[in-house]
Amino acid sequence: MNMFVFILRRLFQTIPVMIGVTLAVFLMMHLIPGDAAKIMAGENANPDQIEQMRENLGLNDPLHIQYLRFVTNAVQGDLGNSIRTSRPVTEEIFSSRFAITVQLALIGTAAAVLLGLVAGIISATRKYSAADVGIMLVALLGLSLPNFWLGIMLIYLFSVNLGWLPVAGWGTWEHMILPAITLGTGGAAIIARMTRSSMLEVLNQDFIRTAYAKGVSDKVVIYKHALRNALIPVVTVVGLQFGGLLGGAVITETVFAINGLGRLIIDSIRAHDFPMVQGTILVCAVLFVLVNFLVDITYRLINKRIDLN
Amino acid sequence: MSMTTTTKTLLEVKNLKQYFPIKGGLFGRTVNHVKAVDDISFHVQEGETVSIVGESGCGKSTTGRAILRLDNPYAGEVIFDGENLLGLSKAEMRKKRQDLQIIFQDPYASLNPRQTVSQIIEEALQIQNIVPPKERRKKIADLLQTVGIGTHQMDRHPHEFSGGQRQRIGIARALSVNPKLIICDEAVSALDVSIQAQVLNLLKDLQRKFQLTYLFISHDLGVVRHISDRIIVMYLGKIVEIADKKSLFENPQHPYTIALLSAIPSTNLEKKRERIILKGDVPSPIDPPQGCRFHTRCPFAFDRCRAEQPGLYKVDGEGHQSACHLVENGQIDFSKVPSNH
Structure with a gap:
């Protein structure tokens, strides 16, 4: 199967996922306790006003009509208006918050991949050495430390005590360092462990011995023959990590007072801003599906044996 | 067709030991060793096929890898063409690999799944600088043709081939650098019986065509009988018997070899063994x-076997050797020795 057909088929497969995502987000609005119309109409609204609001929102229509309307609007970029600010939800999300969170997740992923790969390769090629034991110990620590605690400790050390980096906010590259580390640590630890075990498995295979038997040097064996094969499971983990980072962003953004999607969700939940919560979750879900789509294509590129089915 | 040319020793293994450390304890100290190969010596003449047989875990594959320094041996000497391989630096050894090649057991695992067939072979040609870059594709096509793979398949990946075809690719790869010695590590045991025969015959043809020397590692006595000139029997890291094919099959002089041979299913109904x-x-x-390492399972074991490790005794003047105390004074008829079992 060629690449183009593969991409088309893989794209086709995202359709049921998208339907599931929109359905979940849509139903959430109806399942959570409380009357959306009552909340939207405000605390002092009388029954008539609430009924009017319900009519305006289309809440009296059958569920499937409402769902179709929701999807139709969403596809056209209309996710309703925020209750808090009355501005369109899409505008709130995409004005700057979306870019900030994606930036944060990308930098976090980059940090995780860079640290994780280097650590994993060192560990695998020097199995059972002091370096290996040390790296795996640090990785275990990285996995176990909660994000929010690590973030606060980093702020305490580098911003408050040493004064090297800003305490909070977003804008310059200095602002990005601590959040990226906070967000990337867990991923780096997982990637390091994954790379190590995957490398060890590959290094023990006959084709590695074949390469040595040809007279290939150690370096080339490790990077060309072993790493390229060992990366396959690592890519999957990286993709999942990226999705996880979107969730992790909620905490990191709160700790570092960054105005991204994560904080927007928290603030909107606190304010009972349903359309905002709905929209933000939908955007995050779509982003996650998109990332997985890209991961699968990358996967296919590095591993020619993968076929859909 | 065998013209007895001047017999030159191509490979000589002297007192080879391969011990793998077992790490244990809190600080990963070496607490013990797996003595996979324990002080073995043998030689291979140019142009002959010597087989090493034995059960899994007897150290036969480890011996092959140790000779090629795919795992560096613990002790001993591996003299190839007059030169001790264990004394070579890493870079010198890489160069030397042109002369010694290996074919692995599992054709599914021994080819890098991410390289095409031509890339797999080209890498070897490039490293050992066999032919100028421009002629490499031609050379690869020739090699593939030699082993019976169509040239139109050279840009495919290993997973697009069957097991037998892959093993042929492995053979082409090993041949590509014009080696003198090829170690076949269970080279056919992963293949179907019908394919085994094809590959064995291919190996024999290639031996004639390119004057190759084979060290053939196998647990399958049928295969070994088909291809070998001489046979080495190993048990638990030691050589127990060395003999030419005829002597070994017709007049085995070690209880372990006798047991192994008796396990071959016979098609001869007259001669019930x-x-x-x-x-x-x-x-x-x-x-x-x-x-003697075999005394715990040997039907003929006596007190001396439990106390004294036998050396390799000469059974006849033809190079038949056996590590059994019973043959210390020359060959005997084992069917007349009372069994303890």
């Missing part, structure tokens, strides 16, 4: 038995 079933398991190579 008594099967010797070995009792118990192979002991652990971490702590092998004192004395």
Whole structure:
């Protein structure tokens, strides 16, 4: 199967996922306790006003009509208006918050991949050495430390005590360092462990011995023959990590007072801003599906044996 | 067709030991060793096929890898073409690999799944600088044709081939650098019986065509009988018997060899052989038995076997050797020795 057909088929497969995502987000609005119309109409609204609001929102229509309307609007970029600010939800999300969170997740992923790969390769090629034991110990620590605690400790050390980096906010590259580390640590630890075990498995295979038997040097064996094969499971983990980072962003953004999607969700939940919560979750879900789509294509590129089915 | 040319020793293995450390304890100290190969010596003449047979875990594959320094041996000497391979630096050894090649057991695992067939072979050609870059594709096509793979398939990946085809690719790869010695590590045991025969015949043809020397590692006595000139029998890291094919099959002089041979299913209904079933398991190579390593399972074991490790005794003047105290004074008829079992 060629690449183009593969991409088309893989794209086709995202359709049921998208339907599931929109359905979940849509139903959430109806399942959570409380009357959306009552909340939207405000605390002092009388029954008539609430009924009017319900009519305006289309809440009296059958569920499937409402769902179709929701999807139709969403596809056209209309996710309703925020209750808090009355501005369109899409505008709130995409004005700057979306870019900030994606930036944060990308930098976090980059940090995780860079640290994780280097650590994993060192560990695998020097199995059972002091370096290996040390790296795996640090990785275990990285996995176990909660994000929010690590973030606060980093702020305490580098911003408050040493004064090297800003305490909070977003804008310059200095602002990005601590959040990226906070967000990337867990991923780096997982990637390091994954790379190590995957490398060890590959290094023990006959084709590695074949390469040595040809007279290939150690370096080339490790990077060309072993790493390229060992990366396959690592890519999957990286993709999942990226999705996880979107969730992790909620905490990191709160700790570092960054105005991204994560904080927007928290603030909107606190304010009972349903359309905002709905929209933000939908955007995050779509982003996650998109990332997985890209991961699968990358996967296919590095591993020619993968076929859909 | 065998013209007895001047017999030159191509490979000589002297007192080869391969011990793998077992790490344990809090600080990963070496607490013991797996004595996978324990002080073995043999030689291979130019142009001949020598087989090493034995059960799994007897150290036959480890021996092959140790000779090629795919795992560096613990002790001993590997003299190839007059030069001790274990004395070479890493870079010198890489260069030397042109002369010694290996074909692995599992054709599914021994080819890098991410490289095409031509890339797999080209890498070897490039490293050993066999032909100028411009002629490489032609050379690859020739090699593939030699082993019976169509040239139109050279840009495919290993997973697009069957097991037998892959093994042919492995053979082409090994041949590509014009080696003198090829170690075939269970080279056909992963293949179907019909394919085994094809590949074995291919190996024989290639031997004639390119004057190759084979060290053939196998657990399958049928295969070994088909291809070998001489046979080495190993048990638990030690050589127990060395003989030319005819002597070994017709006049085995070690109880272990006798047991192995009796396990071959016979098609000859007239000549019913008594099967010797070995009792118990192979002991652990971490702590092998004192004395003769086979005494725990040997039907003929006596006191001396438990105390004294036998050397390789000469059975006849033809190079037939056996590590059994019973043949210390020359060959005997084992069917007349009373069995303890």
